Amino acid sequence: MKKLDLVIKNAKLVLESGIIRGGVGVSNGRIAIIASDEHLPPADEIIDAEKKYLLPGLIDGHAHIHDPEMEEHEDFTTGSRSAAAGGVTTVVDMPLVSQVDTVEAVECKVGLGQDMSIVDFSLYGGMLTSDNVGMIPKLINTGVAAFKAFTAEPFYASTGAIVRALSETSEYGGHLAIHSEDRDILDEFSGRMEGEWDAPISHALSRPEIAEEIAVDRNIAILKKTGGHLHIAHITTRGALVSVERAKLNGDLVTTEVCPHHLQFHRDEMNRLGTKSKMNPPLRSKQDRAALWSALLRGTIDIVVSDHAPAPIEKKEEGEHDIRNAWAGVDGVQMIIRVLLSEGINKNRLTFHRLLEVTSSKPAKLFGLYPKKGVLAVGSDADMVLVDLTKKEKISADMMFSKCGWTLYEGMEMTGAPIMTFVRGVKVFEDDRTTIKPGHGQFQKMGDAIHL
Ligand SMILES: [Zn+2]
CATH class of the missing domain: 3.20.20.140 (Metal-dependent hydrolases)
Known part of the structure; x- marks a missing residue:
């Protein structure tokens, strides 16, 4: 398999069929492979998820x-x-x-x-x-x-x-x-x-x-x-x-x-x-x-x-x-x-x-976006969030990106937080800061809903 743009390995992947250990490979903004770590191809960027959960x-x-x-x-x-x-x-x-x-x-x-x-x-x-x-x-x-x-x-x-x-x-x-x-x-x-x-x-x-x-x-x-x-x-x-x-x-x-x-x-x-x-x-x-x-x-x-x-x-x-x-x-x-x-x-x-x-x-x-969105699957957009289930935070206005500068949750101690977010394979958030300029977002047309 050719070299990919991004590989996230050593993760707990939350799939529709259950949770497995392994990683995902991303090419041109989409998920190209989901595999155990030893089967992941080389990539320009490799992120070690350190056994944290990777969700859509x-x-x-x-x-x-x-x-x-x-x-x-x-x-x-x-x-x-x-x-x-x-x-x-x-x-x-x-x-x-x-x-x-x-x-x-x-x-x-x-x-x-x-x-x-x-x-x-x-x-x-x-x-x-x-x-x-x-x-x-x-x-x-x-x-x-x-x-x-x-x-x-x-x-x-x-x-x-x-x-x-x-x-x-x-x-x-x-x-x-x-x-x-x-x-x-x-x-x-x-x-x-x-x-x-x-x-x-x-x-x-x-x-x-x-x-x-x-x-x-x-x-x-x-x-x-x-x-x-x-x-x-x-x-x-x-x-x-x-x-x-x-x-x-x-x-x-x-x-x-x-x-x-x-x-x-x-x-x-x-x-x-x-x-x-x-x-x-x-x-x-x-x-x-x-x-x-x-x-x-x-x-x-x-x-x-x-x-x-x-x-x-x-x-x-x-x-x-x-x-x-x-x-x-x-x-x-x-x-x-x-x-x-x-x-x-x-x-x-x-x-x-x-x-x-x-x-x-x-x-x-x-909203008729499935399976382009909403799932970790080969061919889907590489929209992903890595979460740390044990990360402790004291919620405060300082950590909020909203223009309003306050939060109803002020002072609450919570356990579990996102640590990295990717939109179509591009990292948009890491370490409590956003990592990309405005303009990356794309309009997603809604299609026919799927009712299950
Ligand atoms: Zn409303």
């Missing part, structure tokens, strides 16, 4: 990385550096406030990403409302086959709009991800707060579990009529998990995702964590958190996503005396792998097999 790079299926109107929050350069430092090699960017509902808006974002990003990226279309459902077939032709809608403010889509959008995915493909909280329930319970808004936990109390559960049930009921593919964004409650599990058992095409902050924190920590801990849906009870881990392990939850949406700290501090005034959103793209290693693998709540599925192979299948 993570695919973060929901991250607010770049909004042309909100560059003070994050941009493709800072967001993709955060991604690389979290072992994420493809981010699926989700719109924040600017609409991505025309071919021109997609082209604009693709151009920005290709100039600024250091990791690969795909794009969600949205926000979907009654006025722009017609975007679905147009955007699918540009490689954007995932769409976002809200059943709550600030981008409320009527039940009729949801019916039309799911019908469109039934006809043209792609999926509709819905932020599922019922607007009327939120209004009702906010109204009951009677001015008690100074404590951060008020935010969670004003958005009760029932708001999510009613919206999830309604969206599943619509799906049964329309067909198509419903993806429940950031699931958080036991009731919603039961509904999704029942729908899956009935053969409905429903998938769901969970965020690292809902796996890490619970509602009673909000007053201690302060205004930083505001996000939607809010943090839930300890019992809900336990149910999320259990559902992640057994497969009710399909993928883990960051819902990365930090803001400048001033926008968080504005909620100091009234939590309603704080920005809703937290950092996350750098934390998915850390939470899953530290709280998951190292605490026996997760297996490597499921880690691979929920962070790589399943998102790749869901």
Whole structure:
């Protein structure tokens, strides 16, 4: 075999079929060979993994990385550096406030990403409302086959709009991800707060579990009529998990995702964590958190996503005396792998097999990127992350690459971290720093989803 560009040897390779000792060889950005060390050919660069775990790079299926109107929050350069430092090699960017509902808006974002990003990226279309459902077939032709809608403010889509959008995915493909909280329930319970808004936990109390559960049930009921593919964004409650599990058992095409902050924190920590801990849906009870881990392990939850949406700290501090005034959103793209290693693998709540599925192979299948992405296999892109399961870190803002310069996880001691990240065979992160200039990232068109 001819000389390769890169060989990583002496690794524990996390493959779909299980974990084996050996290495991978890379040629022209793709995996050319997977073999035991003695069968690996020569290469220009050889990295000794020192028996650490080599995984496919993570695919973060929901991250607010770049909004042309909100560059003070994050941009493709800072967001993709955060991604690389979290072992994420493809981010699926989700719109924040600017609409991505025309071919021109997609082209604009693709151009920005290709100039600024250091990791690969795909794009969600949205926000979907009654006025722009017609975007679905147009955007699918540009490689954007995932769409976002809200059943709550600030981008409320009527039940009729949801019916039309799911019908469109039934006809043209792609999926509709819905932020599922019922607007009327939120209004009702906010109204009951009677001015008690100074404590951060008020935010969670004003958005009760029932708001999510009613919206999830309604969206599943619509799906049964329309067909198509419903993806429940950031699931958080036991009731919603039961509904999704029942729908899956009935053969409905429903998938769901969970965020690292809902796996890490619970509602009673909000007053201690302060205004930083505001996000939607809010943090839930300890019992809900336990149910999320259990559902992640057994497969009710399909993928883990960051819902990365930090803001400048001033926008968080504005909620100091009234939590309603704080920005809703937290950092996350750098934390998915850390939470899953530290709280998951190292605490026996997760297996490597499921880690691979929920962070790589399943998102790749869901977004139509498989097997180019999401797996260590010959012919696949050499998107890889080397993780040290024993590395201890005290999480601090200093280690974060986000533009916002703070983290909800400040001061936490965690065990397990990524130490090297590769995108198409090029090292983009090593030793706590990024190692490549912006512009390496390529737009990845979504294809047809694979449902297994
Ligand atoms: Zn989001």
